[in-house]
Amino acid sequence: MNRVKLDYSKVLPFVGEKEISARREKASQALKGLENGTCKGSEFLGWLDLPARITSEELDRIEACAARLRAETDVVVIVGIGGSYLGAKAVIESMAGSFDAFSGTKVVFAGHNVSEDYLYELQEFLKDKKFGICVISKSGTTTEPAVAFRLLKEQLIGQEGVQVSRQRIVAITDERKGALRALADKEGYQTFVIPDNVGGRYSVLTPVGLLPVAIAGHDIRALVKGAADMRTYGKENGAELSATYAAVRNALYEKGYTIEITVNFNPKLHYVAEWWKQLYGESEGKEHKGIFPASVDFTTDLHSMGQYIQEGRRDLFETVLSVEKTKHQLLVPCDAHDLDKLNYLAGKRIDEVNKMAELGTQLAHVDGGVPNIRVVIPELTEYYLGQLFYFYELACGISGGILGVNTFDQPGVEAYKNNMFMLLGKPGYGK
Ligand SMILES: O=P(O)(O)OC[C@H]1O[C@H](O)[C@H](O)[C@@H](O)[C@@H]1O
Numbered sequence: 108m109n110r111v112k113l114d115y116s117k118v119l120p121f122v123g124e125k126e127i128s129a130r131r132e133k134a135s136q137a138l139k140g141l142e143n144g145t146c147k148g149s150e151f152l153g154w155l156d157l158p159a160r161i162t163s164e165e166l167d168r169i170e171a172c173a174a175r176l177r178a179e180t181d182v183v184v185i186v187g188i189g190g191s192y193l194g195a196k197a198v199i200e201s202m203a204g205s206f207d208a209f210s211g212t213k214v215v216f217a218g219h220n221v222s223e224d225y226l227y228e229l230q231e232f233l234k235d236k237k238f239g240i241c242v243i244s245k246s247g248t249t250t251e252p253a254v255a256f257r258l259l260k261e262q263l264i265g266q267e268g269v270q271v272s273r274q275r276i277v278a279i280t281d282e283r284k285g286a287l288r289a290l291a292d293k294e295g296y297q298t299f300v301i302p303d304n305v306g307g308r309y310s311v312l313t314p315v316g317l318l319p320v321a322i323a324g325h326d327i328r329a330l331v332k333g334a335a336d337m338r339t340y341g342k343e344n345g346a347e348l349s350a351t352y353a354a355v356r357n358a359l360y361e362k363g364y365t366i367e368i369t370v371n372f373n374p375k376l377h378y379v380a381e382w383w384k385q386l387y388g389e390s391e392g393k394e395h396k397g398i399f400p401a402s403v404d405f406t407t408d409l410h411s412m413g414q415y416i417q418e419g420r421r422d423l424f425e426t427v428l429s430v431e432k433t434k435h436q437l438l439v440p441c442d443a444h445d446l447d448k449l450n451y452l453a454g455k456r457i458d459e460v461n462k463m464a465e466l467g468t469q470l471a472h473v474d475g476g477v478p479n480i481r482v483v484i485p486e487l488t489e490y491y492l493g494q495l496f497y498f499y500e501l502a503c504g505i506s507g508g509i510l511g512v513n514t515f516d517q518p519g520v521e522a523y524k525n526n527m528f529m530l531l532g533k534p535g536y537g538k
Pocket of ligand 1: 188189190191243244245246247248249252307308389517520
Protein backbone atom coordinates (compact mmCIF):
# COMPACT_ATOMS: atom_id res chain seq x y z
CA MET A 108 0.00 0.00 0.00
CA ASN A 109 1.34 3.40 -0.92
CA ARG A 110 0.66 5.87 1.84
CA VAL A 111 1.07 9.26 3.41
CA LYS A 112 4.61 9.69 4.74
CA LEU A 113 6.34 11.91 7.27
CA ASP A 114 9.76 13.53 6.98
CA TYR A 115 11.10 15.38 10.01
CA SER A 116 14.77 15.51 9.02
CA LYS A 117 14.56 19.32 8.84
CA VAL A 118 13.52 19.46 12.47
CA LEU A 119 16.72 17.82 13.69
CA PRO A 120 18.86 20.98 13.58
CA PHE A 121 16.47 22.35 16.23
CA VAL A 122 15.61 19.36 18.44
CA GLY A 123 17.71 16.23 18.67
CA GLU A 124 16.63 12.61 18.22
CA LYS A 125 17.08 12.18 21.99
CA GLU A 126 14.49 14.83 22.82
CA ILE A 127 12.14 13.41 20.23
CA SER A 128 12.46 9.86 21.53
CA ALA A 129 11.69 11.09 25.07
CA ARG A 130 8.39 12.48 23.70
CA ARG A 131 7.99 9.27 21.70
CA GLU A 132 7.75 7.37 24.99
CA LYS A 133 5.08 9.76 26.20
CA ALA A 134 3.35 9.26 22.85
CA SER A 135 3.26 5.50 23.41
CA GLN A 136 1.66 6.05 26.82
CA ALA A 137 -0.87 8.45 25.30
CA LEU A 138 -1.65 5.92 22.56
CA LYS A 139 -2.26 3.25 25.20
CA GLY A 140 -4.64 5.61 26.97
CA LEU A 141 -6.60 5.99 23.72
CA GLU A 142 -6.59 2.29 22.85
CA ASN A 143 -7.66 1.07 26.27
CA GLY A 144 -10.04 3.96 26.92
CA THR A 145 -8.37 5.34 30.03
CA CYS A 146 -7.50 8.81 28.64
CA LYS A 147 -9.33 11.99 29.57
CA GLY A 148 -12.55 12.41 27.57
CA SER A 149 -12.72 8.69 26.82
CA GLU A 150 -16.47 8.91 26.16
CA PHE A 151 -15.52 10.45 22.77
CA LEU A 152 -13.31 7.72 21.33
CA GLY A 153 -15.81 6.46 18.76
CA TRP A 154 -13.64 7.82 15.93
CA LEU A 155 -10.80 5.39 16.70
CA ASP A 156 -12.38 2.40 14.99
CA LEU A 157 -14.92 4.29 12.96
CA PRO A 158 -13.39 3.58 9.53
CA ALA A 159 -13.52 -0.17 10.11
CA ARG A 160 -16.99 -0.06 11.66
CA ILE A 161 -18.74 1.69 8.78
CA THR A 162 -20.69 -1.00 6.94
CA SER A 163 -21.32 -1.24 3.24
CA GLU A 164 -25.07 -0.95 3.98
CA GLU A 165 -24.54 2.40 5.71
CA LEU A 166 -22.54 3.63 2.74
CA ASP A 167 -25.31 2.35 0.42
CA ARG A 168 -27.86 4.39 2.37
CA ILE A 169 -25.72 7.53 2.19
CA GLU A 170 -25.07 7.06 -1.54
CA ALA A 171 -28.76 6.44 -2.26
CA CYS A 172 -29.76 9.64 -0.46
CA ALA A 173 -27.05 11.58 -2.30
CA ALA A 174 -28.16 10.15 -5.67
CA ARG A 175 -31.78 11.08 -4.96
CA LEU A 176 -30.89 14.66 -3.99
CA ARG A 177 -28.61 14.98 -7.02
CA ALA A 178 -31.43 13.82 -9.30
CA GLU A 179 -34.13 15.99 -7.74
CA THR A 180 -32.21 19.26 -7.38
CA ASP A 181 -29.91 21.70 -9.14
CA VAL A 182 -28.03 22.48 -5.97
CA VAL A 183 -27.94 21.35 -2.34
CA VAL A 184 -27.15 23.77 0.49
CA ILE A 185 -25.02 22.15 3.17
CA VAL A 186 -25.86 23.92 6.44
CA GLY A 187 -23.39 23.52 9.31
CA ILE A 188 -20.43 25.04 11.15
CA GLY A 189 -17.18 23.83 12.75
CA GLY A 190 -16.98 20.06 12.70
CA SER A 191 -20.34 19.94 10.94
CA TYR A 192 -18.84 21.80 7.97
CA LEU A 193 -15.06 21.68 7.66
CA GLY A 194 -14.47 17.99 6.88
CA ALA A 195 -16.91 17.96 3.96
CA LYS A 196 -15.63 21.33 2.75
CA ALA A 197 -12.03 20.05 2.90
CA VAL A 198 -12.77 16.98 0.77
CA ILE A 199 -14.99 18.78 -1.71
CA GLU A 200 -12.50 21.63 -2.26
CA SER A 201 -9.66 19.11 -2.65
CA MET A 202 -11.49 16.95 -5.15
CA ALA A 203 -13.50 19.45 -7.20
CA GLY A 204 -12.15 21.21 -10.27
CA SER A 205 -10.88 24.68 -9.44
CA PHE A 206 -13.56 26.35 -11.58
CA ASP A 207 -16.50 24.03 -10.93
CA ALA A 208 -18.29 26.86 -9.16
CA PHE A 209 -18.64 28.64 -12.51
CA SER A 210 -19.96 25.64 -14.39
CA GLY A 211 -22.80 24.67 -12.08
CA THR A 212 -21.83 23.33 -8.70
CA LYS A 213 -23.85 20.69 -6.87
CA VAL A 214 -23.24 21.99 -3.36
CA VAL A 215 -22.95 25.34 -1.64
CA PHE A 216 -22.48 26.03 2.08
CA ALA A 217 -24.37 28.09 4.65
CA GLY A 218 -24.68 28.30 8.42
CA HIS A 219 -20.94 28.78 8.88
CA ASN A 220 -21.36 32.53 9.43
CA VAL A 221 -24.10 34.99 10.33
CA SER A 222 -23.44 37.45 7.54
CA GLU A 223 -26.68 39.03 6.38
CA ASP A 224 -25.20 39.80 2.98
CA TYR A 225 -24.02 36.20 2.51
CA LEU A 226 -27.46 34.83 3.37
CA TYR A 227 -29.27 37.41 1.22
CA GLU A 228 -27.07 36.66 -1.77
CA LEU A 229 -27.52 32.91 -1.23
CA GLN A 230 -31.28 33.34 -1.21
CA GLU A 231 -31.08 35.37 -4.43
CA PHE A 232 -28.93 32.63 -6.01
CA LEU A 233 -31.47 29.96 -5.01
CA LYS A 234 -34.52 31.89 -6.25
CA ASP A 235 -34.79 30.29 -9.67
CA LYS A 236 -33.30 26.92 -8.67
CA LYS A 237 -34.56 23.55 -7.55
CA PHE A 238 -32.65 23.21 -4.30
CA GLY A 239 -32.31 20.86 -1.37
CA ILE A 240 -30.95 21.35 2.14
CA CYS A 241 -28.65 19.08 4.09
CA VAL A 242 -28.69 20.49 7.62
CA ILE A 243 -26.00 19.23 9.97
CA SER A 244 -25.68 19.86 13.70
CA LYS A 245 -24.57 17.36 16.30
CA SER A 246 -26.01 19.32 19.20
CA GLY A 247 -28.91 20.54 17.09
CA THR A 248 -28.79 23.87 18.90
CA THR A 249 -25.97 25.85 17.25
CA THR A 250 -27.17 29.36 16.40
CA GLU A 251 -25.44 29.96 13.03
CA PRO A 252 -26.80 26.88 11.21
CA ALA A 253 -30.17 27.19 12.99
CA VAL A 254 -30.64 30.76 11.69
CA ALA A 255 -29.58 29.82 8.14
CA PHE A 256 -31.81 26.75 8.17
CA ARG A 257 -34.84 28.71 9.30
CA LEU A 258 -34.39 31.15 6.38
CA LEU A 259 -33.72 28.46 3.79
CA LYS A 260 -36.54 26.19 4.94
CA GLU A 261 -38.99 29.08 4.66
CA GLN A 262 -37.70 29.85 1.16
CA LEU A 263 -37.92 26.21 0.09
CA ILE A 264 -41.50 25.88 1.34
CA GLY A 265 -42.35 29.12 -0.49
CA GLN A 266 -40.85 27.83 -3.75
CA GLU A 267 -41.95 24.19 -3.62
CA GLY A 268 -44.65 23.75 -1.00
CA VAL A 269 -44.59 21.81 2.25
CA GLN A 270 -44.67 18.28 0.84
CA VAL A 271 -41.82 18.65 -1.67
CA SER A 272 -39.68 20.58 0.82
CA ARG A 273 -39.94 17.69 3.29
CA GLN A 274 -38.46 15.42 0.63
CA ARG A 275 -35.69 17.88 -0.13
CA ILE A 276 -34.46 18.34 3.43
CA VAL A 277 -32.12 15.84 5.06
CA ALA A 278 -30.97 16.27 8.66
CA ILE A 279 -27.81 14.88 10.25
CA THR A 280 -27.93 15.12 14.02
CA ASP A 281 -28.02 13.28 17.33
CA GLU A 282 -30.10 10.10 17.51
CA ARG A 283 -32.36 11.45 20.27
CA LYS A 284 -31.46 14.92 21.60
CA GLY A 285 -31.60 18.50 20.35
CA ALA A 286 -33.93 20.86 18.54
CA LEU A 287 -32.96 19.59 15.08
CA ARG A 288 -33.84 16.00 16.03
CA ALA A 289 -37.23 17.14 17.33
CA LEU A 290 -37.91 19.14 14.16
CA ALA A 291 -36.75 16.38 11.82
CA ASP A 292 -38.98 13.82 13.56
CA LYS A 293 -41.97 16.16 13.52
CA GLU A 294 -41.56 17.01 9.82
CA GLY A 295 -40.57 13.50 8.75
CA TYR A 296 -37.22 14.49 7.16
CA GLN A 297 -34.83 11.73 6.19
CA THR A 298 -32.15 11.67 8.90
CA PHE A 299 -28.67 10.33 9.55
CA VAL A 300 -27.16 9.97 12.99
CA ILE A 301 -23.92 11.37 14.41
CA PRO A 302 -22.80 8.80 16.97
CA ASP A 303 -22.74 10.01 20.58
CA ASN A 304 -19.12 8.99 21.04
CA VAL A 305 -17.76 10.96 18.05
CA GLY A 306 -17.15 14.69 18.60
CA GLY A 307 -17.87 17.21 15.84
CA ARG A 308 -14.26 17.78 14.81
CA TYR A 309 -13.74 14.01 14.56
CA SER A 310 -16.89 13.42 12.50
CA VAL A 311 -15.66 13.68 8.90
CA LEU A 312 -16.04 9.91 8.40
CA THR A 313 -19.63 9.84 9.69
CA PRO A 314 -22.59 11.00 7.55
CA VAL A 315 -21.55 14.55 8.56
CA GLY A 316 -18.70 14.40 6.07
CA LEU A 317 -19.78 11.53 3.88
CA LEU A 318 -23.22 12.70 2.77
CA PRO A 319 -22.15 16.15 1.49
CA VAL A 320 -19.11 14.59 -0.19
CA ALA A 321 -21.35 12.02 -1.91
CA ILE A 322 -23.81 14.75 -2.96
CA ALA A 323 -20.88 16.62 -4.52
CA GLY A 324 -20.15 13.46 -6.53
CA HIS A 325 -16.97 12.19 -4.86
CA ASP A 326 -16.00 8.68 -3.84
CA ILE A 327 -16.84 8.14 -0.17
CA ARG A 328 -15.85 4.45 -0.26
CA ALA A 329 -12.29 5.40 -1.22
CA LEU A 330 -12.24 8.02 1.55
CA VAL A 331 -13.30 5.45 4.16
CA LYS A 332 -10.93 2.83 2.74
CA GLY A 333 -8.00 5.26 3.07
CA ALA A 334 -8.81 5.88 6.72
CA ALA A 335 -9.35 2.16 7.40
CA ASP A 336 -6.01 1.30 5.79
CA MET A 337 -4.26 3.94 7.90
CA ARG A 338 -5.89 2.49 11.01
CA THR A 339 -4.71 -1.04 10.09
CA TYR A 340 -1.23 0.22 9.24
CA GLY A 341 -1.06 2.03 12.59
CA LYS A 342 -2.18 -1.05 14.50
CA GLU A 343 0.67 -3.01 12.97
CA ASN A 344 3.41 -0.59 14.05
CA GLY A 345 2.32 1.29 17.17
CA ALA A 346 0.84 4.14 15.12
CA GLU A 347 4.35 5.04 14.00
CA LEU A 348 3.36 7.92 11.76
CA SER A 349 0.90 9.66 14.10
CA ALA A 350 2.98 9.04 17.22
CA THR A 351 6.10 10.45 15.56
CA TYR A 352 4.31 13.60 14.38
CA ALA A 353 2.84 14.07 17.87
CA ALA A 354 6.25 13.53 19.49
CA VAL A 355 8.08 15.90 17.13
CA ARG A 356 5.59 18.75 17.49
CA ASN A 357 5.59 18.41 21.28
CA ALA A 358 9.39 18.36 21.39
CA LEU A 359 9.32 21.61 19.40
CA TYR A 360 6.62 23.09 21.64
CA GLU A 361 8.69 22.48 24.73
CA LYS A 362 11.60 24.31 23.09
CA GLY A 363 9.46 27.40 22.59
CA TYR A 364 8.11 26.74 19.09
CA THR A 365 4.52 27.48 20.04
CA ILE A 366 3.00 28.16 16.60
CA GLU A 367 2.59 25.49 13.92
CA ILE A 368 1.89 26.71 10.42
CA THR A 369 0.41 24.15 8.06
CA VAL A 370 1.59 25.02 4.58
CA ASN A 371 0.32 23.93 1.19
CA PHE A 372 1.56 24.53 -2.33
CA ASN A 373 -1.81 23.58 -3.84
CA PRO A 374 -4.83 25.82 -3.19
CA LYS A 375 -7.09 22.77 -3.17
CA LEU A 376 -5.65 21.97 0.27
CA HIS A 377 -6.70 25.29 1.81
CA TYR A 378 -9.66 23.75 3.62
CA VAL A 379 -7.74 20.67 4.70
CA ALA A 380 -5.69 23.15 6.75
CA GLU A 381 -8.90 24.79 8.01
CA TRP A 382 -10.16 21.36 9.11
CA TRP A 383 -6.79 20.68 10.78
CA LYS A 384 -6.94 24.03 12.60
CA GLN A 385 -10.26 23.18 14.22
CA LEU A 386 -9.07 19.66 15.08
CA TYR A 387 -5.89 20.84 16.81
CA GLY A 388 -7.07 24.23 18.07
CA GLU A 389 -10.16 22.93 19.87
CA SER A 390 -8.41 19.79 21.06
CA GLU A 391 -5.24 21.29 22.50
CA GLY A 392 -5.90 24.95 23.22
CA LYS A 393 -6.94 24.77 26.86
CA GLU A 394 -5.59 25.23 30.40
CA HIS A 395 -3.51 28.09 28.88
CA LYS A 396 -1.51 25.53 26.91
CA GLY A 397 -1.25 24.25 23.36
CA ILE A 398 0.42 24.91 20.02
CA PHE A 399 -1.38 27.66 18.08
CA PRO A 400 -2.43 26.19 14.71
CA ALA A 401 -2.09 28.55 11.75
CA SER A 402 -1.97 28.05 7.99
CA VAL A 403 -0.76 29.62 4.77
CA ASP A 404 -1.24 28.93 1.06
CA PHE A 405 2.04 29.05 -0.84
CA THR A 406 3.34 30.36 -3.08
CA THR A 407 0.52 32.95 -2.79
CA ASP A 408 1.30 33.85 0.82
CA LEU A 409 5.05 33.87 0.28
CA HIS A 410 4.30 37.31 -1.13
CA SER A 411 2.63 38.40 2.10
CA MET A 412 3.53 36.18 5.07
CA GLY A 413 6.85 34.98 3.71
CA GLN A 414 8.76 37.92 5.20
CA TYR A 415 7.47 37.24 8.71
CA ILE A 416 8.14 33.53 8.51
CA GLN A 417 11.67 34.14 7.27
CA GLU A 418 12.66 36.88 9.73
CA GLY A 419 9.99 37.49 12.36
CA ARG A 420 9.77 36.02 15.89
CA ARG A 421 11.40 32.59 16.09
CA ASP A 422 8.52 30.72 17.72
CA LEU A 423 7.19 29.15 14.53
CA PHE A 424 7.52 25.79 12.89
CA GLU A 425 6.04 24.66 9.60
CA THR A 426 4.35 21.46 8.49
CA VAL A 427 4.23 21.29 4.71
CA LEU A 428 1.54 19.25 3.00
CA SER A 429 3.43 18.12 -0.06
CA VAL A 430 1.52 16.43 -2.90
CA GLU A 431 3.82 14.17 -4.92
CA LYS A 432 1.84 13.77 -8.12
CA THR A 433 -0.43 16.28 -9.84
CA LYS A 434 -3.66 15.30 -11.61
CA HIS A 435 -2.73 17.07 -14.84
CA GLN A 436 0.42 18.02 -16.74
CA LEU A 437 1.33 21.34 -18.25
CA LEU A 438 4.64 22.59 -19.70
CA VAL A 439 6.03 26.12 -19.75
CA PRO A 440 5.93 27.21 -23.42
CA CYS A 441 8.92 28.53 -25.35
CA ASP A 442 8.68 32.11 -26.60
CA ALA A 443 10.63 33.30 -29.64
CA HIS A 444 11.28 36.78 -28.19
CA ASP A 445 11.80 35.73 -24.56
CA LEU A 446 11.19 39.28 -23.34
CA ASP A 447 10.08 37.89 -19.95
CA LYS A 448 13.35 35.91 -19.76
CA LEU A 449 11.49 32.73 -18.96
CA ASN A 450 12.90 30.53 -21.71
CA TYR A 451 15.20 28.89 -19.19
CA LEU A 452 12.00 27.25 -17.93
CA ALA A 453 10.64 26.33 -21.37
CA GLY A 454 9.65 22.68 -21.58
CA LYS A 455 9.66 22.20 -17.81
CA ARG A 456 6.52 21.09 -15.98
CA ILE A 457 4.69 23.78 -14.00
CA ASP A 458 4.84 21.28 -11.15
CA GLU A 459 8.63 21.28 -11.31
CA VAL A 460 8.58 25.05 -10.80
CA ASN A 461 6.20 24.53 -7.87
CA LYS A 462 8.31 21.74 -6.37
CA MET A 463 11.46 23.87 -6.59
CA ALA A 464 9.55 26.71 -4.92
CA GLU A 465 8.64 24.23 -2.18
CA LEU A 466 12.21 23.00 -1.72
CA GLY A 467 13.70 26.49 -1.97
CA THR A 468 11.25 27.78 0.63
CA GLN A 469 11.91 24.88 2.96
CA LEU A 470 15.67 25.44 2.82
CA ALA A 471 15.34 29.19 3.28
CA HIS A 472 12.98 28.87 6.24
CA VAL A 473 15.13 26.21 7.93
CA ASP A 474 18.15 28.49 7.43
CA GLY A 475 16.12 31.32 8.94
CA GLY A 476 15.37 29.27 12.08
CA VAL A 477 12.02 27.68 11.27
CA PRO A 478 11.89 23.91 11.86
CA ASN A 479 10.18 22.08 9.04
CA ILE A 480 8.10 18.88 8.97
CA ARG A 481 6.89 17.42 5.66
CA VAL A 482 3.75 15.35 5.30
CA VAL A 483 3.95 13.72 1.89
CA ILE A 484 0.67 12.86 0.13
CA PRO A 485 1.18 10.59 -2.90
CA GLU A 486 -1.76 12.07 -4.86
CA LEU A 487 -4.77 14.24 -4.14
CA THR A 488 -7.43 11.50 -4.14
CA GLU A 489 -10.23 10.58 -1.78
CA TYR A 490 -8.21 7.53 -0.72
CA TYR A 491 -5.18 9.52 0.42
CA LEU A 492 -7.37 12.18 2.03
CA GLY A 493 -8.90 9.36 4.10
CA GLN A 494 -5.41 8.31 5.16
CA LEU A 495 -4.47 11.90 5.95
CA PHE A 496 -7.57 12.53 8.08
CA TYR A 497 -7.00 9.41 10.13
CA PHE A 498 -3.28 10.15 10.52
CA TYR A 499 -4.09 13.62 11.85
CA GLU A 500 -6.97 12.49 14.08
CA LEU A 501 -4.89 9.83 15.80
CA ALA A 502 -1.90 12.17 16.11
CA CYS A 503 -4.17 14.77 17.71
CA GLY A 504 -5.42 12.25 20.28
CA ILE A 505 -1.83 11.31 21.08
CA SER A 506 -0.59 14.90 21.12
CA GLY A 507 -3.34 16.02 23.50
CA GLY A 508 -2.40 13.09 25.73
CA ILE A 509 1.25 14.18 25.78
CA LEU A 510 0.14 17.71 26.67
CA GLY A 511 -2.06 16.35 29.45
CA VAL A 512 -5.32 18.02 28.39
CA ASN A 513 -8.75 16.56 27.67
CA THR A 514 -8.43 16.41 23.88
CA PHE A 515 -12.11 15.85 23.28
CA ASP A 516 -13.95 18.72 24.98
CA GLN A 517 -14.16 22.42 24.07
CA PRO A 518 -15.43 24.31 27.15
CA GLY A 519 -13.93 27.60 25.94
CA VAL A 520 -16.25 27.86 22.96
CA GLU A 521 -19.20 28.64 25.25
CA ALA A 522 -17.93 32.04 26.46
CA TYR A 523 -18.76 34.01 23.30
CA LYS A 524 -22.06 32.21 22.92
CA ASN A 525 -23.22 33.18 26.41
CA ASN A 526 -22.35 36.83 25.76
CA MET A 527 -24.08 36.81 22.38
CA PHE A 528 -27.23 35.26 23.84
CA MET A 529 -27.23 37.81 26.67
CA LEU A 530 -26.75 40.70 24.22
CA LEU A 531 -29.52 39.40 21.96
CA GLY A 532 -31.91 38.93 24.89
CA LYS A 533 -32.27 35.15 24.72
CA PRO A 534 -34.59 34.05 27.56
CA GLY A 535 -32.60 32.68 30.51
CA TYR A 536 -29.45 34.73 29.81
CA GLY A 537 -29.25 37.61 32.31
CA LYS A 538 -27.27 40.84 32.10
O1 LIG B 1 -22.59 20.25 15.13
P1 LIG B 1 -22.88 21.34 16.07
O2 LIG B 1 -23.42 20.83 17.38
O3 LIG B 1 -23.80 22.37 15.46
O4 LIG B 1 -21.54 22.08 16.44
C1 LIG B 1 -20.77 22.78 15.52
C2 LIG B 1 -19.49 23.29 16.14
O5 LIG B 1 -19.77 24.32 17.06
C3 LIG B 1 -19.39 24.26 18.40
O6 LIG B 1 -19.47 25.51 18.98
C4 LIG B 1 -18.07 23.58 18.70
O7 LIG B 1 -17.07 24.44 19.11
C5 LIG B 1 -17.55 22.75 17.56
O8 LIG B 1 -16.75 21.73 18.09
C6 LIG B 1 -18.65 22.18 16.73
O9 LIG B 1 -18.10 21.39 15.70
